Amino acid sequence: MRKIKTLGLLGTGVIGGGWAARALHCGIDVVAADLNPAMEEWIRGAVENASPSLDALTADVPTPAKGTLRFTTDAEEMASTADFIQESVPEDLAIKRKVYTAISATAPADVIISSSTSGFMPTEMQKGMTHPERMLVGHPFNPVYLCPLVEVVGGVQTSDDNKIAAKAFYESIGMHALMVRKEVPGHISDRLQEAMWREMLHALNDGIATTGELDESIVYGPGLRWAVMGMNQIYMIAGGKGGARHFIEQFGPALEWPWTHLKAPELNDKIIDGFVDGTTEQANGRSVRELERIRDECLVAIQRVLKKHDIASGSTLNLFEASLKSRAESNN
Ligand SMILES: NC(=O)c1ccc[n+]([C@@H]2O[C@H](COP(=O)([O-])OP(=O)(O)OC[C@H]3O[C@@H](n4cnc5c(N)ncnc54)[C@H](O)[C@@H]3O)[C@@H](O)[C@H]2O)c1
Known part of the structure; x- marks a missing residue:
């Protein structure tokens, strides 16, 4: 499996911003592409906003130096530099298919292309792309930087090796990968x-x-x-x-x-x-930003309590912290 040093994002709205924050916290560089140049300011703000919650979540262990964030409006340039691509463009099948055709022609064959889609099936999206065996769904939950669940779904053309590699990547950034057995609209x-x-x-x-x-x-x-x-x-x-x-x-x-x-x-x-x-x-x-802050502080607190009982998202946090700790030790 390719080592993931750079995560490529396509679509930097609510979900793209959440992926960026999570990856950067784990020391992974991010190249974020969006066709709207105004999204650069937005994603930088989203990452800054998420940072205190991520620090609080993993406060018990050393964390790597944060990754760097680069923004571009050129999706193909992003696709040529990323080791793993997470697509989070709007929930519209025609848009998704169009971007896959473009980025899959540029991204090297061993770069996984994963969709954050809330409901489309990977088989519907991978038609017409180059190397469709590396396309799958990695459906997260908002806020992506605090909710560990990611549903991993393969289509008829997706290879098992790529599903396993995607699971390993998601786990390395502190997520709980739920491997969905059968693709259905809306996943689980x-x-x-x-x-x-x-x-x-x-x-x-x-x-x-x-x-x-x-x-x-x-x-x-x-x-x-x-x-x-x-x-x-x-x-x-x-x-x-x-x-x-x-x-x-x-x-x-x-x-x-x-x-x-x-x-x-x-x-x-x-x-x-x-x-x-x-x-x-x-x-x-209260504004959406204020509500978000209350939600995030409570999500952190709940997971830190569950961690003591090694249950549910608390187990995922224990595994996440163990991997951050061993990474810090191997860097010393
Ligand atoms: N919002 C949620 O709670 C949630 C949760 C899980 C999954 N999702 C899924 O994540 C995806 C994104 O949702 P969102 O809420 O972040 O949407 P959003 O509207 O906040 O962001 C979408 C971004 O994509 C950009 N975009 C549009 N067309 C593009 C193109 N061709 N190339 C590059 N960028 C393009 C837009 O400029 C925008 O910044 C959807 O598939 C959605 O179903 C959303």
Whole structure:
């Protein structure tokens, strides 16, 4: 596998900025390409903003000297210098296909090209590119610099070696690579999130709850548990001494009751305004930047607690710190 000294980014918005911050923190240089030159200022600000949280997350171990960030509007120049390319252009299949055709003709054959796509399948994107066996999906979660999950998905033409190499790279920058067995639209986690969001929009439309009340129904209950254990393990525990079998016998039949709508509601002004006005009211005058800071401080604190129990994202943090420590020792 090619040693990843330079990460190439294509698209430097919310997600590209998050990838840059994570890689730079691990001592990897970043070449960031975006067709909009104004994004240079934005990505530099995003990296600066993320830096204190990353330092706090890995405060217990020495970290390498930060990598350097270079910005370009020339995607092909980026593709000719990167050891691994992470694409984060807008969620539009035509745009994604077009950029793959261009950058894959320039990037050396052993450079992996990974897409941050939230829902497209790699088979749909790799058609027509040069060396499609090195194209895959590496779907992260926002903020990329603090959420360790990355869903790794291969298409029909992706080689197993490239999937394994991508996993190794993501792990080296502190991530938890979930190897998705079968490509489906929306991968795994977004399918689950969307099912819940669909139900929330129905609840809003049906006047059952406001956005604030819907969020209360998550953060004071199930959301608190989900950072520690996923829904399946939590439900097994909820079955008491009868465990998972007792739980599914007791609550399984409710799946047939009319608790959920499943089909998406038709988006109307009531839903859109309810969502926008409700979340603005919840923000209570705080800007997105302020909310981001609160979110990030809490995400760091939660992971540092989970680390003590070596569970969930705390286990990933332990592995990340061990690798940063051994890198620091080998540099001494
Ligand atoms: N926002 C999220 O929460 C989230 C989470 C996970 C994955 N994703 C995925 O990441 C990708 C990017 O999402 P985002 O939220 O960062 O979008 P964004 O709109 O914030 O950023 C997209 C960037 O791509 C640039 N761009 C557009 N066309 C380009 C081209 N041809 N070449 C180079 N740059 C180009 C734009 O100028 C912009 O800066 C999408 O595929 C999305 O589904 C988003």
